Amino acid sequence: MGERSADGTRRRRAAVVMAEWGAHSGEVPSAVRAVAGALALSHDVAVVSLDDRGDLRSLPPRLSEDGIFPVHSVAAAACEARLPAILTTALALGAVRGSRRAGTLPDLATRRLIGMQSRHSPEALERLDKLAPEVVVLAGVESLWIAEALPVGPDRPRVVALPLLGTDERLASDAMATLAEVADAIGAVSPAEERLLRESAGRRDPTLVKRLHVAFPVNGQASHSRLAGIASFGRYLLVISGWPEGDPSAVAGMPHDYLRSVLGPVSVAEVRKGRWLVSEEGRHFEVPWAPSRMNLWRLMAGAVATVDLRRQGPVGREAVESLAFGTPVVVPAGSVAAELAAASNGGLWYEAPGELLDQAGWLLAHEAERLAMGRAGRELVVREHGDTDRFVHECEELAGAVSPAQGTGER
Amino acid sequence: MAELPVDARHVVDELRAIRQSEGVSPRGWAPSESFERVLSEAIRPPLHENEHLAWMHRNWDLGALLAPPPARGVRGVVRRLQHRLIMAVLAPYFSRLQEYLAVSTRAVDVASRRVDDVATNQLRMIGAVRHDMIDFAHYVDRRLDG
Numbered sequence: 008m009g010e011r012s013a014d015g016t017r018r019r020r021a022a023v024v025m026a027e028w029g030a031h032s033g034e035v036p037s038a039v040r041a042v043a044g045a046l047a048l049s050h051d052v053a054v055v056s057l058d059d060r061g062d063l064r065s066l067p068p069r070l071s072e073d074g075i076f077p078v079h080s081v082a083a084a085a086c087e088a089r090l091p092a093i094l095t096t097a098l099a100l101g102a103v104r105g106s107r108r109a110g111t112l113p114d115l116a117t118r119r120l121i122g123m124q125s126r127h128s129p130e131a132l133e134r135l136d137k138l139a140p141e142v143v144v145l146a147g148v149e150s151l152w153i154a155e156a157l158p159v160g161p162d163r164p165r166v167v168a169l170p171l172l173g174t175d176e177r178l179a180s181d182a183m184a185t186l187a188e189v190a191d192a193i194g195a196v197s198p199a200e201e202r203l204l205r206e207s208a209g210r211r212d213p214t215l216v217k218r219l220h221v222a223f224p225v226n227g228q229a230s231h232s233r234l235a236g237i238a239s240f241g242r243y244l245l246v247i248s249g250w251p252e253g254d255p256s257a258v259a260g261m262p263h264d265y266l267r268s269v270l271g272p273v274s275v276a277e278v279r280k281g282r283w284l285v286s287e288e289g290r291h292f293e294v295p296w297a298p299s300r301m302n303l304w305r306l307m308a309g310a311v312a313t314v315d316l317r318r319q320g321p322v323g324r325e326a327v328e329s330l331a332f333g334t335p336v337v338v339p340a341g342s343v344a345a346e347l348a349a350a351s352n353g354g355l356w357y358e359a360p361g362e363l364l365d366q367a368g369w370l371l372a373h374e375a376e377r378l379a380m381g382r383a384g385r386e387l388v389v390r391e392h393g394d395t396d397r398f399v400h401e402c403e404e405l406a407g408a409v410s411p412a413q414g415t416g417e418r
Numbered sequence: 419m420a421e422l423p424v425d426a427r428h429v430v431d432e433l434r435a436i437r438q439s440e441g442v443s444p445r446g447w448a449p450s451e452s453f454e455r456v457l458s459e460a461i462r463p464p465l466h467e468n469e470h471l472a473w474m475h476r477n478w479d480l481g482a483l484l485a486p487p488p489a490r491g492v493r494g495v496v497r498r499l500q501h502r503l504i505m506a507v508l509a510p511y512f513s514r515l516q517e518y519l520a521v522s523t524r525a526v527d528v529a530s531r532r533v534d535d536v537a538t539n540q541l542r543m544i545g546a547v548r549h550d551m552i553d554f555a556h557y558v559d560r561r562l563d564g
Contacts, residue, residue, distance in 0.1 A: 351426075
């Protein structure tokens, strides 16, 4: 900790706090890992992982290496998962029935929901005290409580909040506005998140909310080397119902012959929880290759369109990657991925399964428009998510290591 | 090639407008994948082609092991004498054992074929039910679409 860099200056210390670090490789962990990686270029980064250890709460904090960062695991109990789910559904139903205006979630319910999801842990505060970082990055709603709990004084580190809530209306609530009083900067990883945060925390101080263009580089080689065994299936639609393994956003897939019976003769490749299947009329093939991201890219690069059935995350990573290969997407409405599709004209979005079939059918039937959508999507994704230098600069700016005017500020 | 301007929002609105003009909402339901999973998981090599069963078929016959030793000379004479002595005592046991192995192998073979038949029939039934459900889904869709 606190080692000197090549030019002899002492490197700053940063601590990244999030729940269940390394438990799965879904969208939130990969975005936080990208932020931690960007900070590691100029900081000594340590991770404090708020882990629900079940009955083993009395065990002392553990320190391990995950190959890149030292990870301090502290016990932080999670609440029963169904309670926030019920409250979230109730709040969403309120919006549907029009019992309240959009952007005006009941304050008490919102605070209660954030409180439920918070993973309070005195051990985490002790660990942060020992690490004595100059910057604390609080990633995910589970860790935001730390911003209020950190002692005030000259030794207080710079607090950076990353709510990572996507299009969740809680971002625009008063509960989030109070975050502005205790955080030194708030990072938004999508335009939707930035817009909502500006309605709440941004009202107090517009300079507090900063946009992070998370860089998700893809390996362009994937478009030249298609997944072995796929070529014989001809034109195929890629359906994602479960990815990556262990990601809680996985949902039930859709029968391939049902899709074909509505969409006409087209092969279907499905990335589902635990297995990948490719099928055409009367034949199906279980992909024997490793379910790696490179192989997913190979599937994306050769697909007619990528249809995402999962609950969407705060960045829309798979939509970003599909568009990077020029493959249009069909994604759930109201998600960050849907906003990306709309902003880039790189895909369509659906509210109900029937709409999904309508949109996928339209893409299959309109070849020229589909190709134009792929090109338009790719253009925006390369601009917004393909610039690693800009992302690193934004992370450093968030951490207070550089001023906005410095370096690549012109971009 | 000239760039074809595409407005995604316009496409989504247009597709929704088509549905609305038909007086129907888009389907809110799609058949679940559960049957598909059952079907794809059920496709396995037949049990009667199991490698253990194949081994039993190859090795149930003890005839070669129970035959008199073919060695020549004094050693051969001694071995054959040993064989005759042992067989005089254990021949009924070996005979019963041979019979038992043959019947067991046949029984496992019959059971495995029966299991394969049941699995095939079940697969056929699930396939038929699933096919009917998808047909039914389309029927409901058509009726709803007027």
